[in-house]
Amino acid sequence: MTQSVNKASNAWDSSIIENVKKFLLFIFVVLIVADVAFVFTDELPTISQVVLDSSPKYLIFIFLFGLATANIFFKRPLGSRLVSETKAVIILTLSILGLVLWGLNINDDNINCDNFNQIKASPIYQIVCKECMEDRQQYLNSNCNKVTKAMCSDPSRTFDFKLDLTTEIKLILLFGGFIFGFLFWPQFQYPDEHLRTSF
Amino acid sequence: MDDFKFYYFLVGALVFGVSALMVILEFGLSLNKTQKDNINYHINAWSSERFYFINFAWGVVGGHLFLGSKSPIIPENTVSVIVVAVISLIMIIHGVCFLKEKRISLSTRIFLLLTGFIAGHMLWSMNDYVL
Known part of the structure; x- marks a missing residue:
């Protein structure tokens, strides 16, 4: 049980860094697009x-x-x-x-x-x-x-x-x-x- | 005015929703086992290398949102946005094309941040009298 939890945790940890970067870029793009749309x-x-x-x-x-x-x-x-x-x-x-x-x-x-x-x-x-x-x-x-x-x-x-x-x-x-x-x-x-x- | 209140709430909810999401993610990332996956770590790393324009842009946003002169250098808001965008674009092109692996010094980062705050305050102000 503990091993499977650790395994899941490690898989999450290894993939999360790239996902965080993608998420950050997504947020920046959403905010910029939204603000430009609100201006116009x-x-x-x-x-x-x-x-x-x-x-x-x-x-x-x-x-x-x-x-x-x-x-x-x-x-x-x-x-x-x-x-x-x-x-x-x-x-x-x-x-x-x-x-x-x-x-x-x-x-x-x-x-x-x-x-x-x-x-x-x-x-x-x-x-x-x-x-x-x-x-x-x-x-x-x-x-x-x-x-x-x-x-x-x-x-x-x-x-x-x-x-x-x-x-x-x-x-x-x-x-x-x-x-x-x-x-x-x-x-x-x-x-x-x-x-x-x-x- | 009911429409106004609704749209105001809508935009406010979007801003605070995104901010809350970032804070929750940051807490989650602080608690996991992997190091260097935090949002602040990535922004710090990017802003000290080829994407050093982030220092300037952060300052501009701070000056724009929270400070703001009543008599900005460029009264026309559209022109001031273009000026700030062009300065940022030049920094992005310079950083991506020429900086490569180099890190910028702390003093340069402080200078960029302060310049950004001054630009946000003096160029891209929201406190000037429109009417």
């Missing part, structure tokens, strides 16, 4: 637009992108662990939980045409004004300084106001994720890392 049709919002609009509620994605950058491109040398794996998991879990709670607690539902220009910009948050085009299924950026009450009260036009993080805070989150990924994410280099991986 006015029915669907682009993938980029969906990710952009996920901020600030899902600001955790910015942090995770930084973390993935460190994890993929800048692996720590073998054996250079700053804290134990248990501490690393606790630190990362708390950080991620804190950021998720922060994002979900940001409430911009009460921002509307009447009060959007009364909300002061801060170093952390900014007001974003968008207008939905009649013929397109997405909102386009408007300069809030040029949006008047008459414009957004016009029933033929659809405006959306939201609170978003400033670019500086997004950069800090991205960089923070990178630092956390580099210092705390459990990762390692293989001893023969210099060997070329065939494609």
Whole structure:
């Protein structure tokens, strides 16, 4: 029984590397084709637009992108662990939980045409004004300084106001994720890392 | 607007579905016996050799999705996409035709990644005022 399990496991292991490569290429092609298709049709919002609009509620994605950058491109040398794996998991879990709670607690539902220009910009948050085009299924950026009450009260036009993080805070989150990924994410280099991986 | 919400959900579900699939696969591959089959290992290996454009492209995607200037260098979005695509294409051709077995240095990779972030922020921004 144990032998047959091991045999199945080895067969899976030997074939999986090539399958992983094929799967990765498939995913990249699907995403590129899908995004190009979404750009050329006015029915669907682009993938980029969906990710952009996920901020600030899902600001955790910015942090995770930084973390993935460190994890993929800048692996720590073998054996250079700053804290134990248990501490690393606790630190990362708390950080991620804190950021998720922060994002979900940001409430911009009460921002509307009447009060959007009364909300002061801060170093952390900014007001974003968008207008939905009649013929397109997405909102386009408007300069809030040029949006008047008459414009957004016009029933033929659809405006959306939201609170978003400033670019500086997004950069800090991205960089923070990178630092956390580099210092705390459990990762390692293989001893023969210099060997070329065939494609 | 109901259509809008539905399509928004559809695209969001596609993106997060694919991401979740990748994460599950990565966990599965971490737990099996074979080494060097992880997704991050392959991307790392490819990006340090002839497909070094991945460093630049990753930076561009990061800058494009999460940063973005309100006054990009090229206001026309289509032109900026073409510029980024041409730069990436030049890197792909150079890498495939001339780099062969060579590995690129860590400093070059950092430079490419940072250049990509700046390109995503300054060239291919989604935060510029369209209206």
